[in-house]
Amino acid sequence: MTATEQTLTGAPSPSGASPLTAQQLSRASRVGIATASVLIGLGINAVLGEVRWGWVVVIAAPTFVLLTYVASRLVEGQRRAVDRVAAATATMAFLVVMLPLISVLWTVISEGASRLDGTFLTGDLRLTPEDLMAQRDGVAAGGAYHAMMGTLIITGLAAAIAVPLGLFTAIYLVEYGKGRLARAITTMVDVMTGIPSIVAGLFAYALFILIFGPGSRTGIAGGVALSVLMTPVVVRSAEEMLKLVANELREASYALGVPKWKTIVKVVLPTAIAGILTGVTLAIARVIGETAPLLIAAGVAQSANYNPFDGRMTSLPVFTYYQYVQPGIPTEAGVARAWAAALVLVIIVAVLFTVARVLAWILKPAGLR
Amino acid sequence: MPSSTITRATVTRRGDRVFSGLSRGAGIAILVILAGVATFLFVEGRAGIFGDTEEMSGSDSFLQYVGPLVFGTVFAATLALLFAAPLAVAVALYISHYAPRRLAQTLGYIIDLLAAIPSVVFGIWGITVLAPLLTDNIYPWLNANLDFIPFFSGTVSTSGRSMLTAGLVLAVMILPIVTAISREVFLQTPRLHEEASLALGATRWEMIRQAVIPYGRSGVISGAMLGLGRALGETMAVAIILSPSDGYFWSVLTNQNSNTIASNIALKFPEAYGLDVNRLIATGLVLFAITFVVNALARRIANAGFSGADG
Known part of the structure; x- marks a missing residue:
């Protein structure tokens, strides 16, 4: 056949189209299909009444898939048509998932930015009668300083417990552990990963009412609750990183007569430090937004409490929750504070994420950069 | 200098002992903490299960109290998984096999960012943005046209x-973890399997069906189970969004819904006193048991089918 000959010789066909591309949907026709889909979406909207862009997209997307299938079926055949539909569907799935992310970020920024002011960053919720009057007139009052301090203290405590515990456990699993104890620990770290956050809060509450008496809610209880959630994350990431350290490095160190513990401290840990710090940062990012365990274990207060061993301590997520569900009068003031606190939380998480990436890059041994 | 060598040797041995003791101690501490979680929940929850129900508000027995909550928990989590799993697999395929190579890592990072947004933020977003959107556009239509299906019957909630x-x-919240695990296994598909399939003339989609999906199936299932575990324990978003009632409700559009265990604890714990506190802790123990079983199943599937898919 001529097509085969042409393929073998590589000669252009008389019509100018290569046989390898002749039976493919051209870029122009794909753009055409996309345009037609949007027009159909617009048309249906216009016929039914007003044009709403949300619905235009909702109609245009499946139309695009359908038209692509039909066109491809006619030009390229059944198998290629299915392939194109699969590609279009996967791409659309990704775009669909982007929608809530963009919507959440947009809402938090647009609703929260207005109240992210000096009063918010320095004030607390002990509102004076003047504040309440001002608030009624729409003037900004009240802030989340106490909640930010609470988040700082509680997360700090959680990290102070979880980082050494998690790091040493990872060292045990990678450098020392063999046999049943190591296997049991690995399994239990898995189980710990799956503990629902509110259960961790209940555990810390149940533990600390034995120490501080019934009904007690303290910062340290919140810290312990978060450390239960944080430890397995630290163990997992540190374990991964320690495993990546080449065995030759350890053996070289032993061969020079360096004891095992010094090998770990001076050779293994410095090599893995980038990954470990990244893991710790991500673990902090994971627990800093936890609401439920702190609601149970640390409670809520109206002003700053710097003592984690005495009295309730508000954190930013709990502040957000209460300002939203119990906004006070007028409602808008509390809700605005809730959004501002949500914005602060999202900023903190985004910063931690970026820090984790930058750390990973900076601390990487120079040769691997 | 022979003498200094000897002293150094003794010092190092002590250092070794201390260090290995520390790390072994940390490992054992983890076992102790986990045992502590179960023990403390049981000790404090026992009175809530076996205690005098006269002194508690509501239900006659613990089973009657926790039943609707377990139903609500499983119902909400199943719904979430139903939406999230297919989307997550498609997104994972997009990132691993369709997106431009250079973009893939960044796209994965963006999905991870979704996982980092605090649940309380998702909660207030859900009730202020998503709920009105759905009640204005989708729910009345579902109710009007599909109300012969029990899920869509009843009076549509005006607040969403x-x-x-x-x-x-919940689906949005568990999507990242299911996506991340699926993406990981899809990327581990042996290059040769993929190339063999393509060399035989398969299109990209046929290659995915022949090589990638069979290889990653157990990993995807275990990822979905881990996502289910997340959804079961998720608290704040449900506590903020759901309007709870007592009992079992199949309809998904109305104001009457079975609450979830976690959300019920979050809503009632701050004001609870006496035996009610113990009962709430006991429901927490039930939640712990459910998530434990689901996660154990996920691990078993991962280990049985595919050795490299360790979440």
Whole structure:
């Protein structure tokens, strides 16, 4: 056949189209299909009444898939048509998932930015009668300083417990552990990963009412609750990183007569430090937004409490929750504070994420950069 | 200098002992903490299960109290998984096999960012943005046209505080973890399997069906189970969105919904006193048991089918 000959010789066909591309949907026709889909979406909207862009997209997307299938079926055949539909569907799935992310970020920024002011960053919720009057007139009052301090203290405590515990456990699993104890620990770290956050809060509450008496809610209880959630994350990431350290490095160190513990401290840990710090940062990012365990274990207060061993301590997520569900009068003031606190939380998480990436890059041994 | 060598040797041995003791101690501490979680929940929860129900508000027995909550928990989590799993697999395929190579890592990072947004933020977003959107556009239509299906019957909630809204928000929240695990296994498909398939003339989609999906199936299932575990324990989003009632409700559009265990604890714990506190802790123990079983199943599937898919 001529097509085969042409393929073998590589000669252009008389019509100018290569046989390898002749039976493919051209870029122009794909753009055409996309345009037609949007027009159909617009048309249906216009016929039914007003044009709403949300619905235009909702109609245009499946139309695009359908038209692509039909066109491809006619030009390229059944198998290629299915392939194109699969590609279009996967791409659309990704775009669909982007929608809530963009919507959440947009809402938090647009609703929260207005109240992210000096009063918010320095004030607390002990509102004076003047504040309440001002608030009624729409003037900004009240802030989340106490909640930010609470988040700082509680997360700090959680990290102070979880980082050494998690790091040493990872060292045990990678450098020392063999046999049943190591296997049991690995399994239990898995189980710990799956503990629902509110259960961790209940555990810390149940533990600390034995120490501080019934009904007690303290910062340290919140810290312990978060450390239960944080430890397995630290163990997992540190374990991964320690495993990546080449065995030759350890053996070289032993061969020079360096004891095992010094090998770990001076050779293994410095090599893995980038990954470990990244893991710790991500673990902090994971627990800093936890609401439920702190609601149970640390409670809520109206002003700053710097003592984690005495009295309730508000954190930013709990502040957000209460300002939203119990906004006070007028409602808008509390809700605005809730959004501002949500914005602060999202900023903190985004910063931690970026820090984790930058750390990973900076601390990487120079040769691997 | 022979003498200094000897002293150094003794010092190092002590250092070794201390260090290995420390790390072994940390490992054992983890076992102790986990045992502590179970023990403390049981000790404090026992009175809530076996205690005098006269002194508690509501239900006659613990089973009667926890039943609707277990139903609500499983219902909400299943709904979430139903929405999230297919989407997550498609997104994972997109990132691993369709997106431009250079973009793939960044796209994965963006999905991870979704996982980092605090649940309380998802909660207030769900109730202020998503719920009105759905009640204005989708729910009345579902109710009007599909009300012969029990799920869509009843009076549509005007505020959108329904099971379907909660399930959708949960779906968004568990999507990242299911996507991340699926993406990981898809990327581990042996290059040679893929190339062999393509060399035989398969299109990209046929290659995915022949090589990638069979290889990653157990990994995807275990990822979905881990996502289910997340959804079961998710608290704040449900607590903020759902309008709870007592009892079993199948309809997903109304104001009457079975609450979830976690959300029920979050809503009632701050004001609870006496034996009610113990009963709430006991429901927490039940939740712990459910998530434990689901996660154990996920691990078993991962280990049985595919050795490299360790979440």
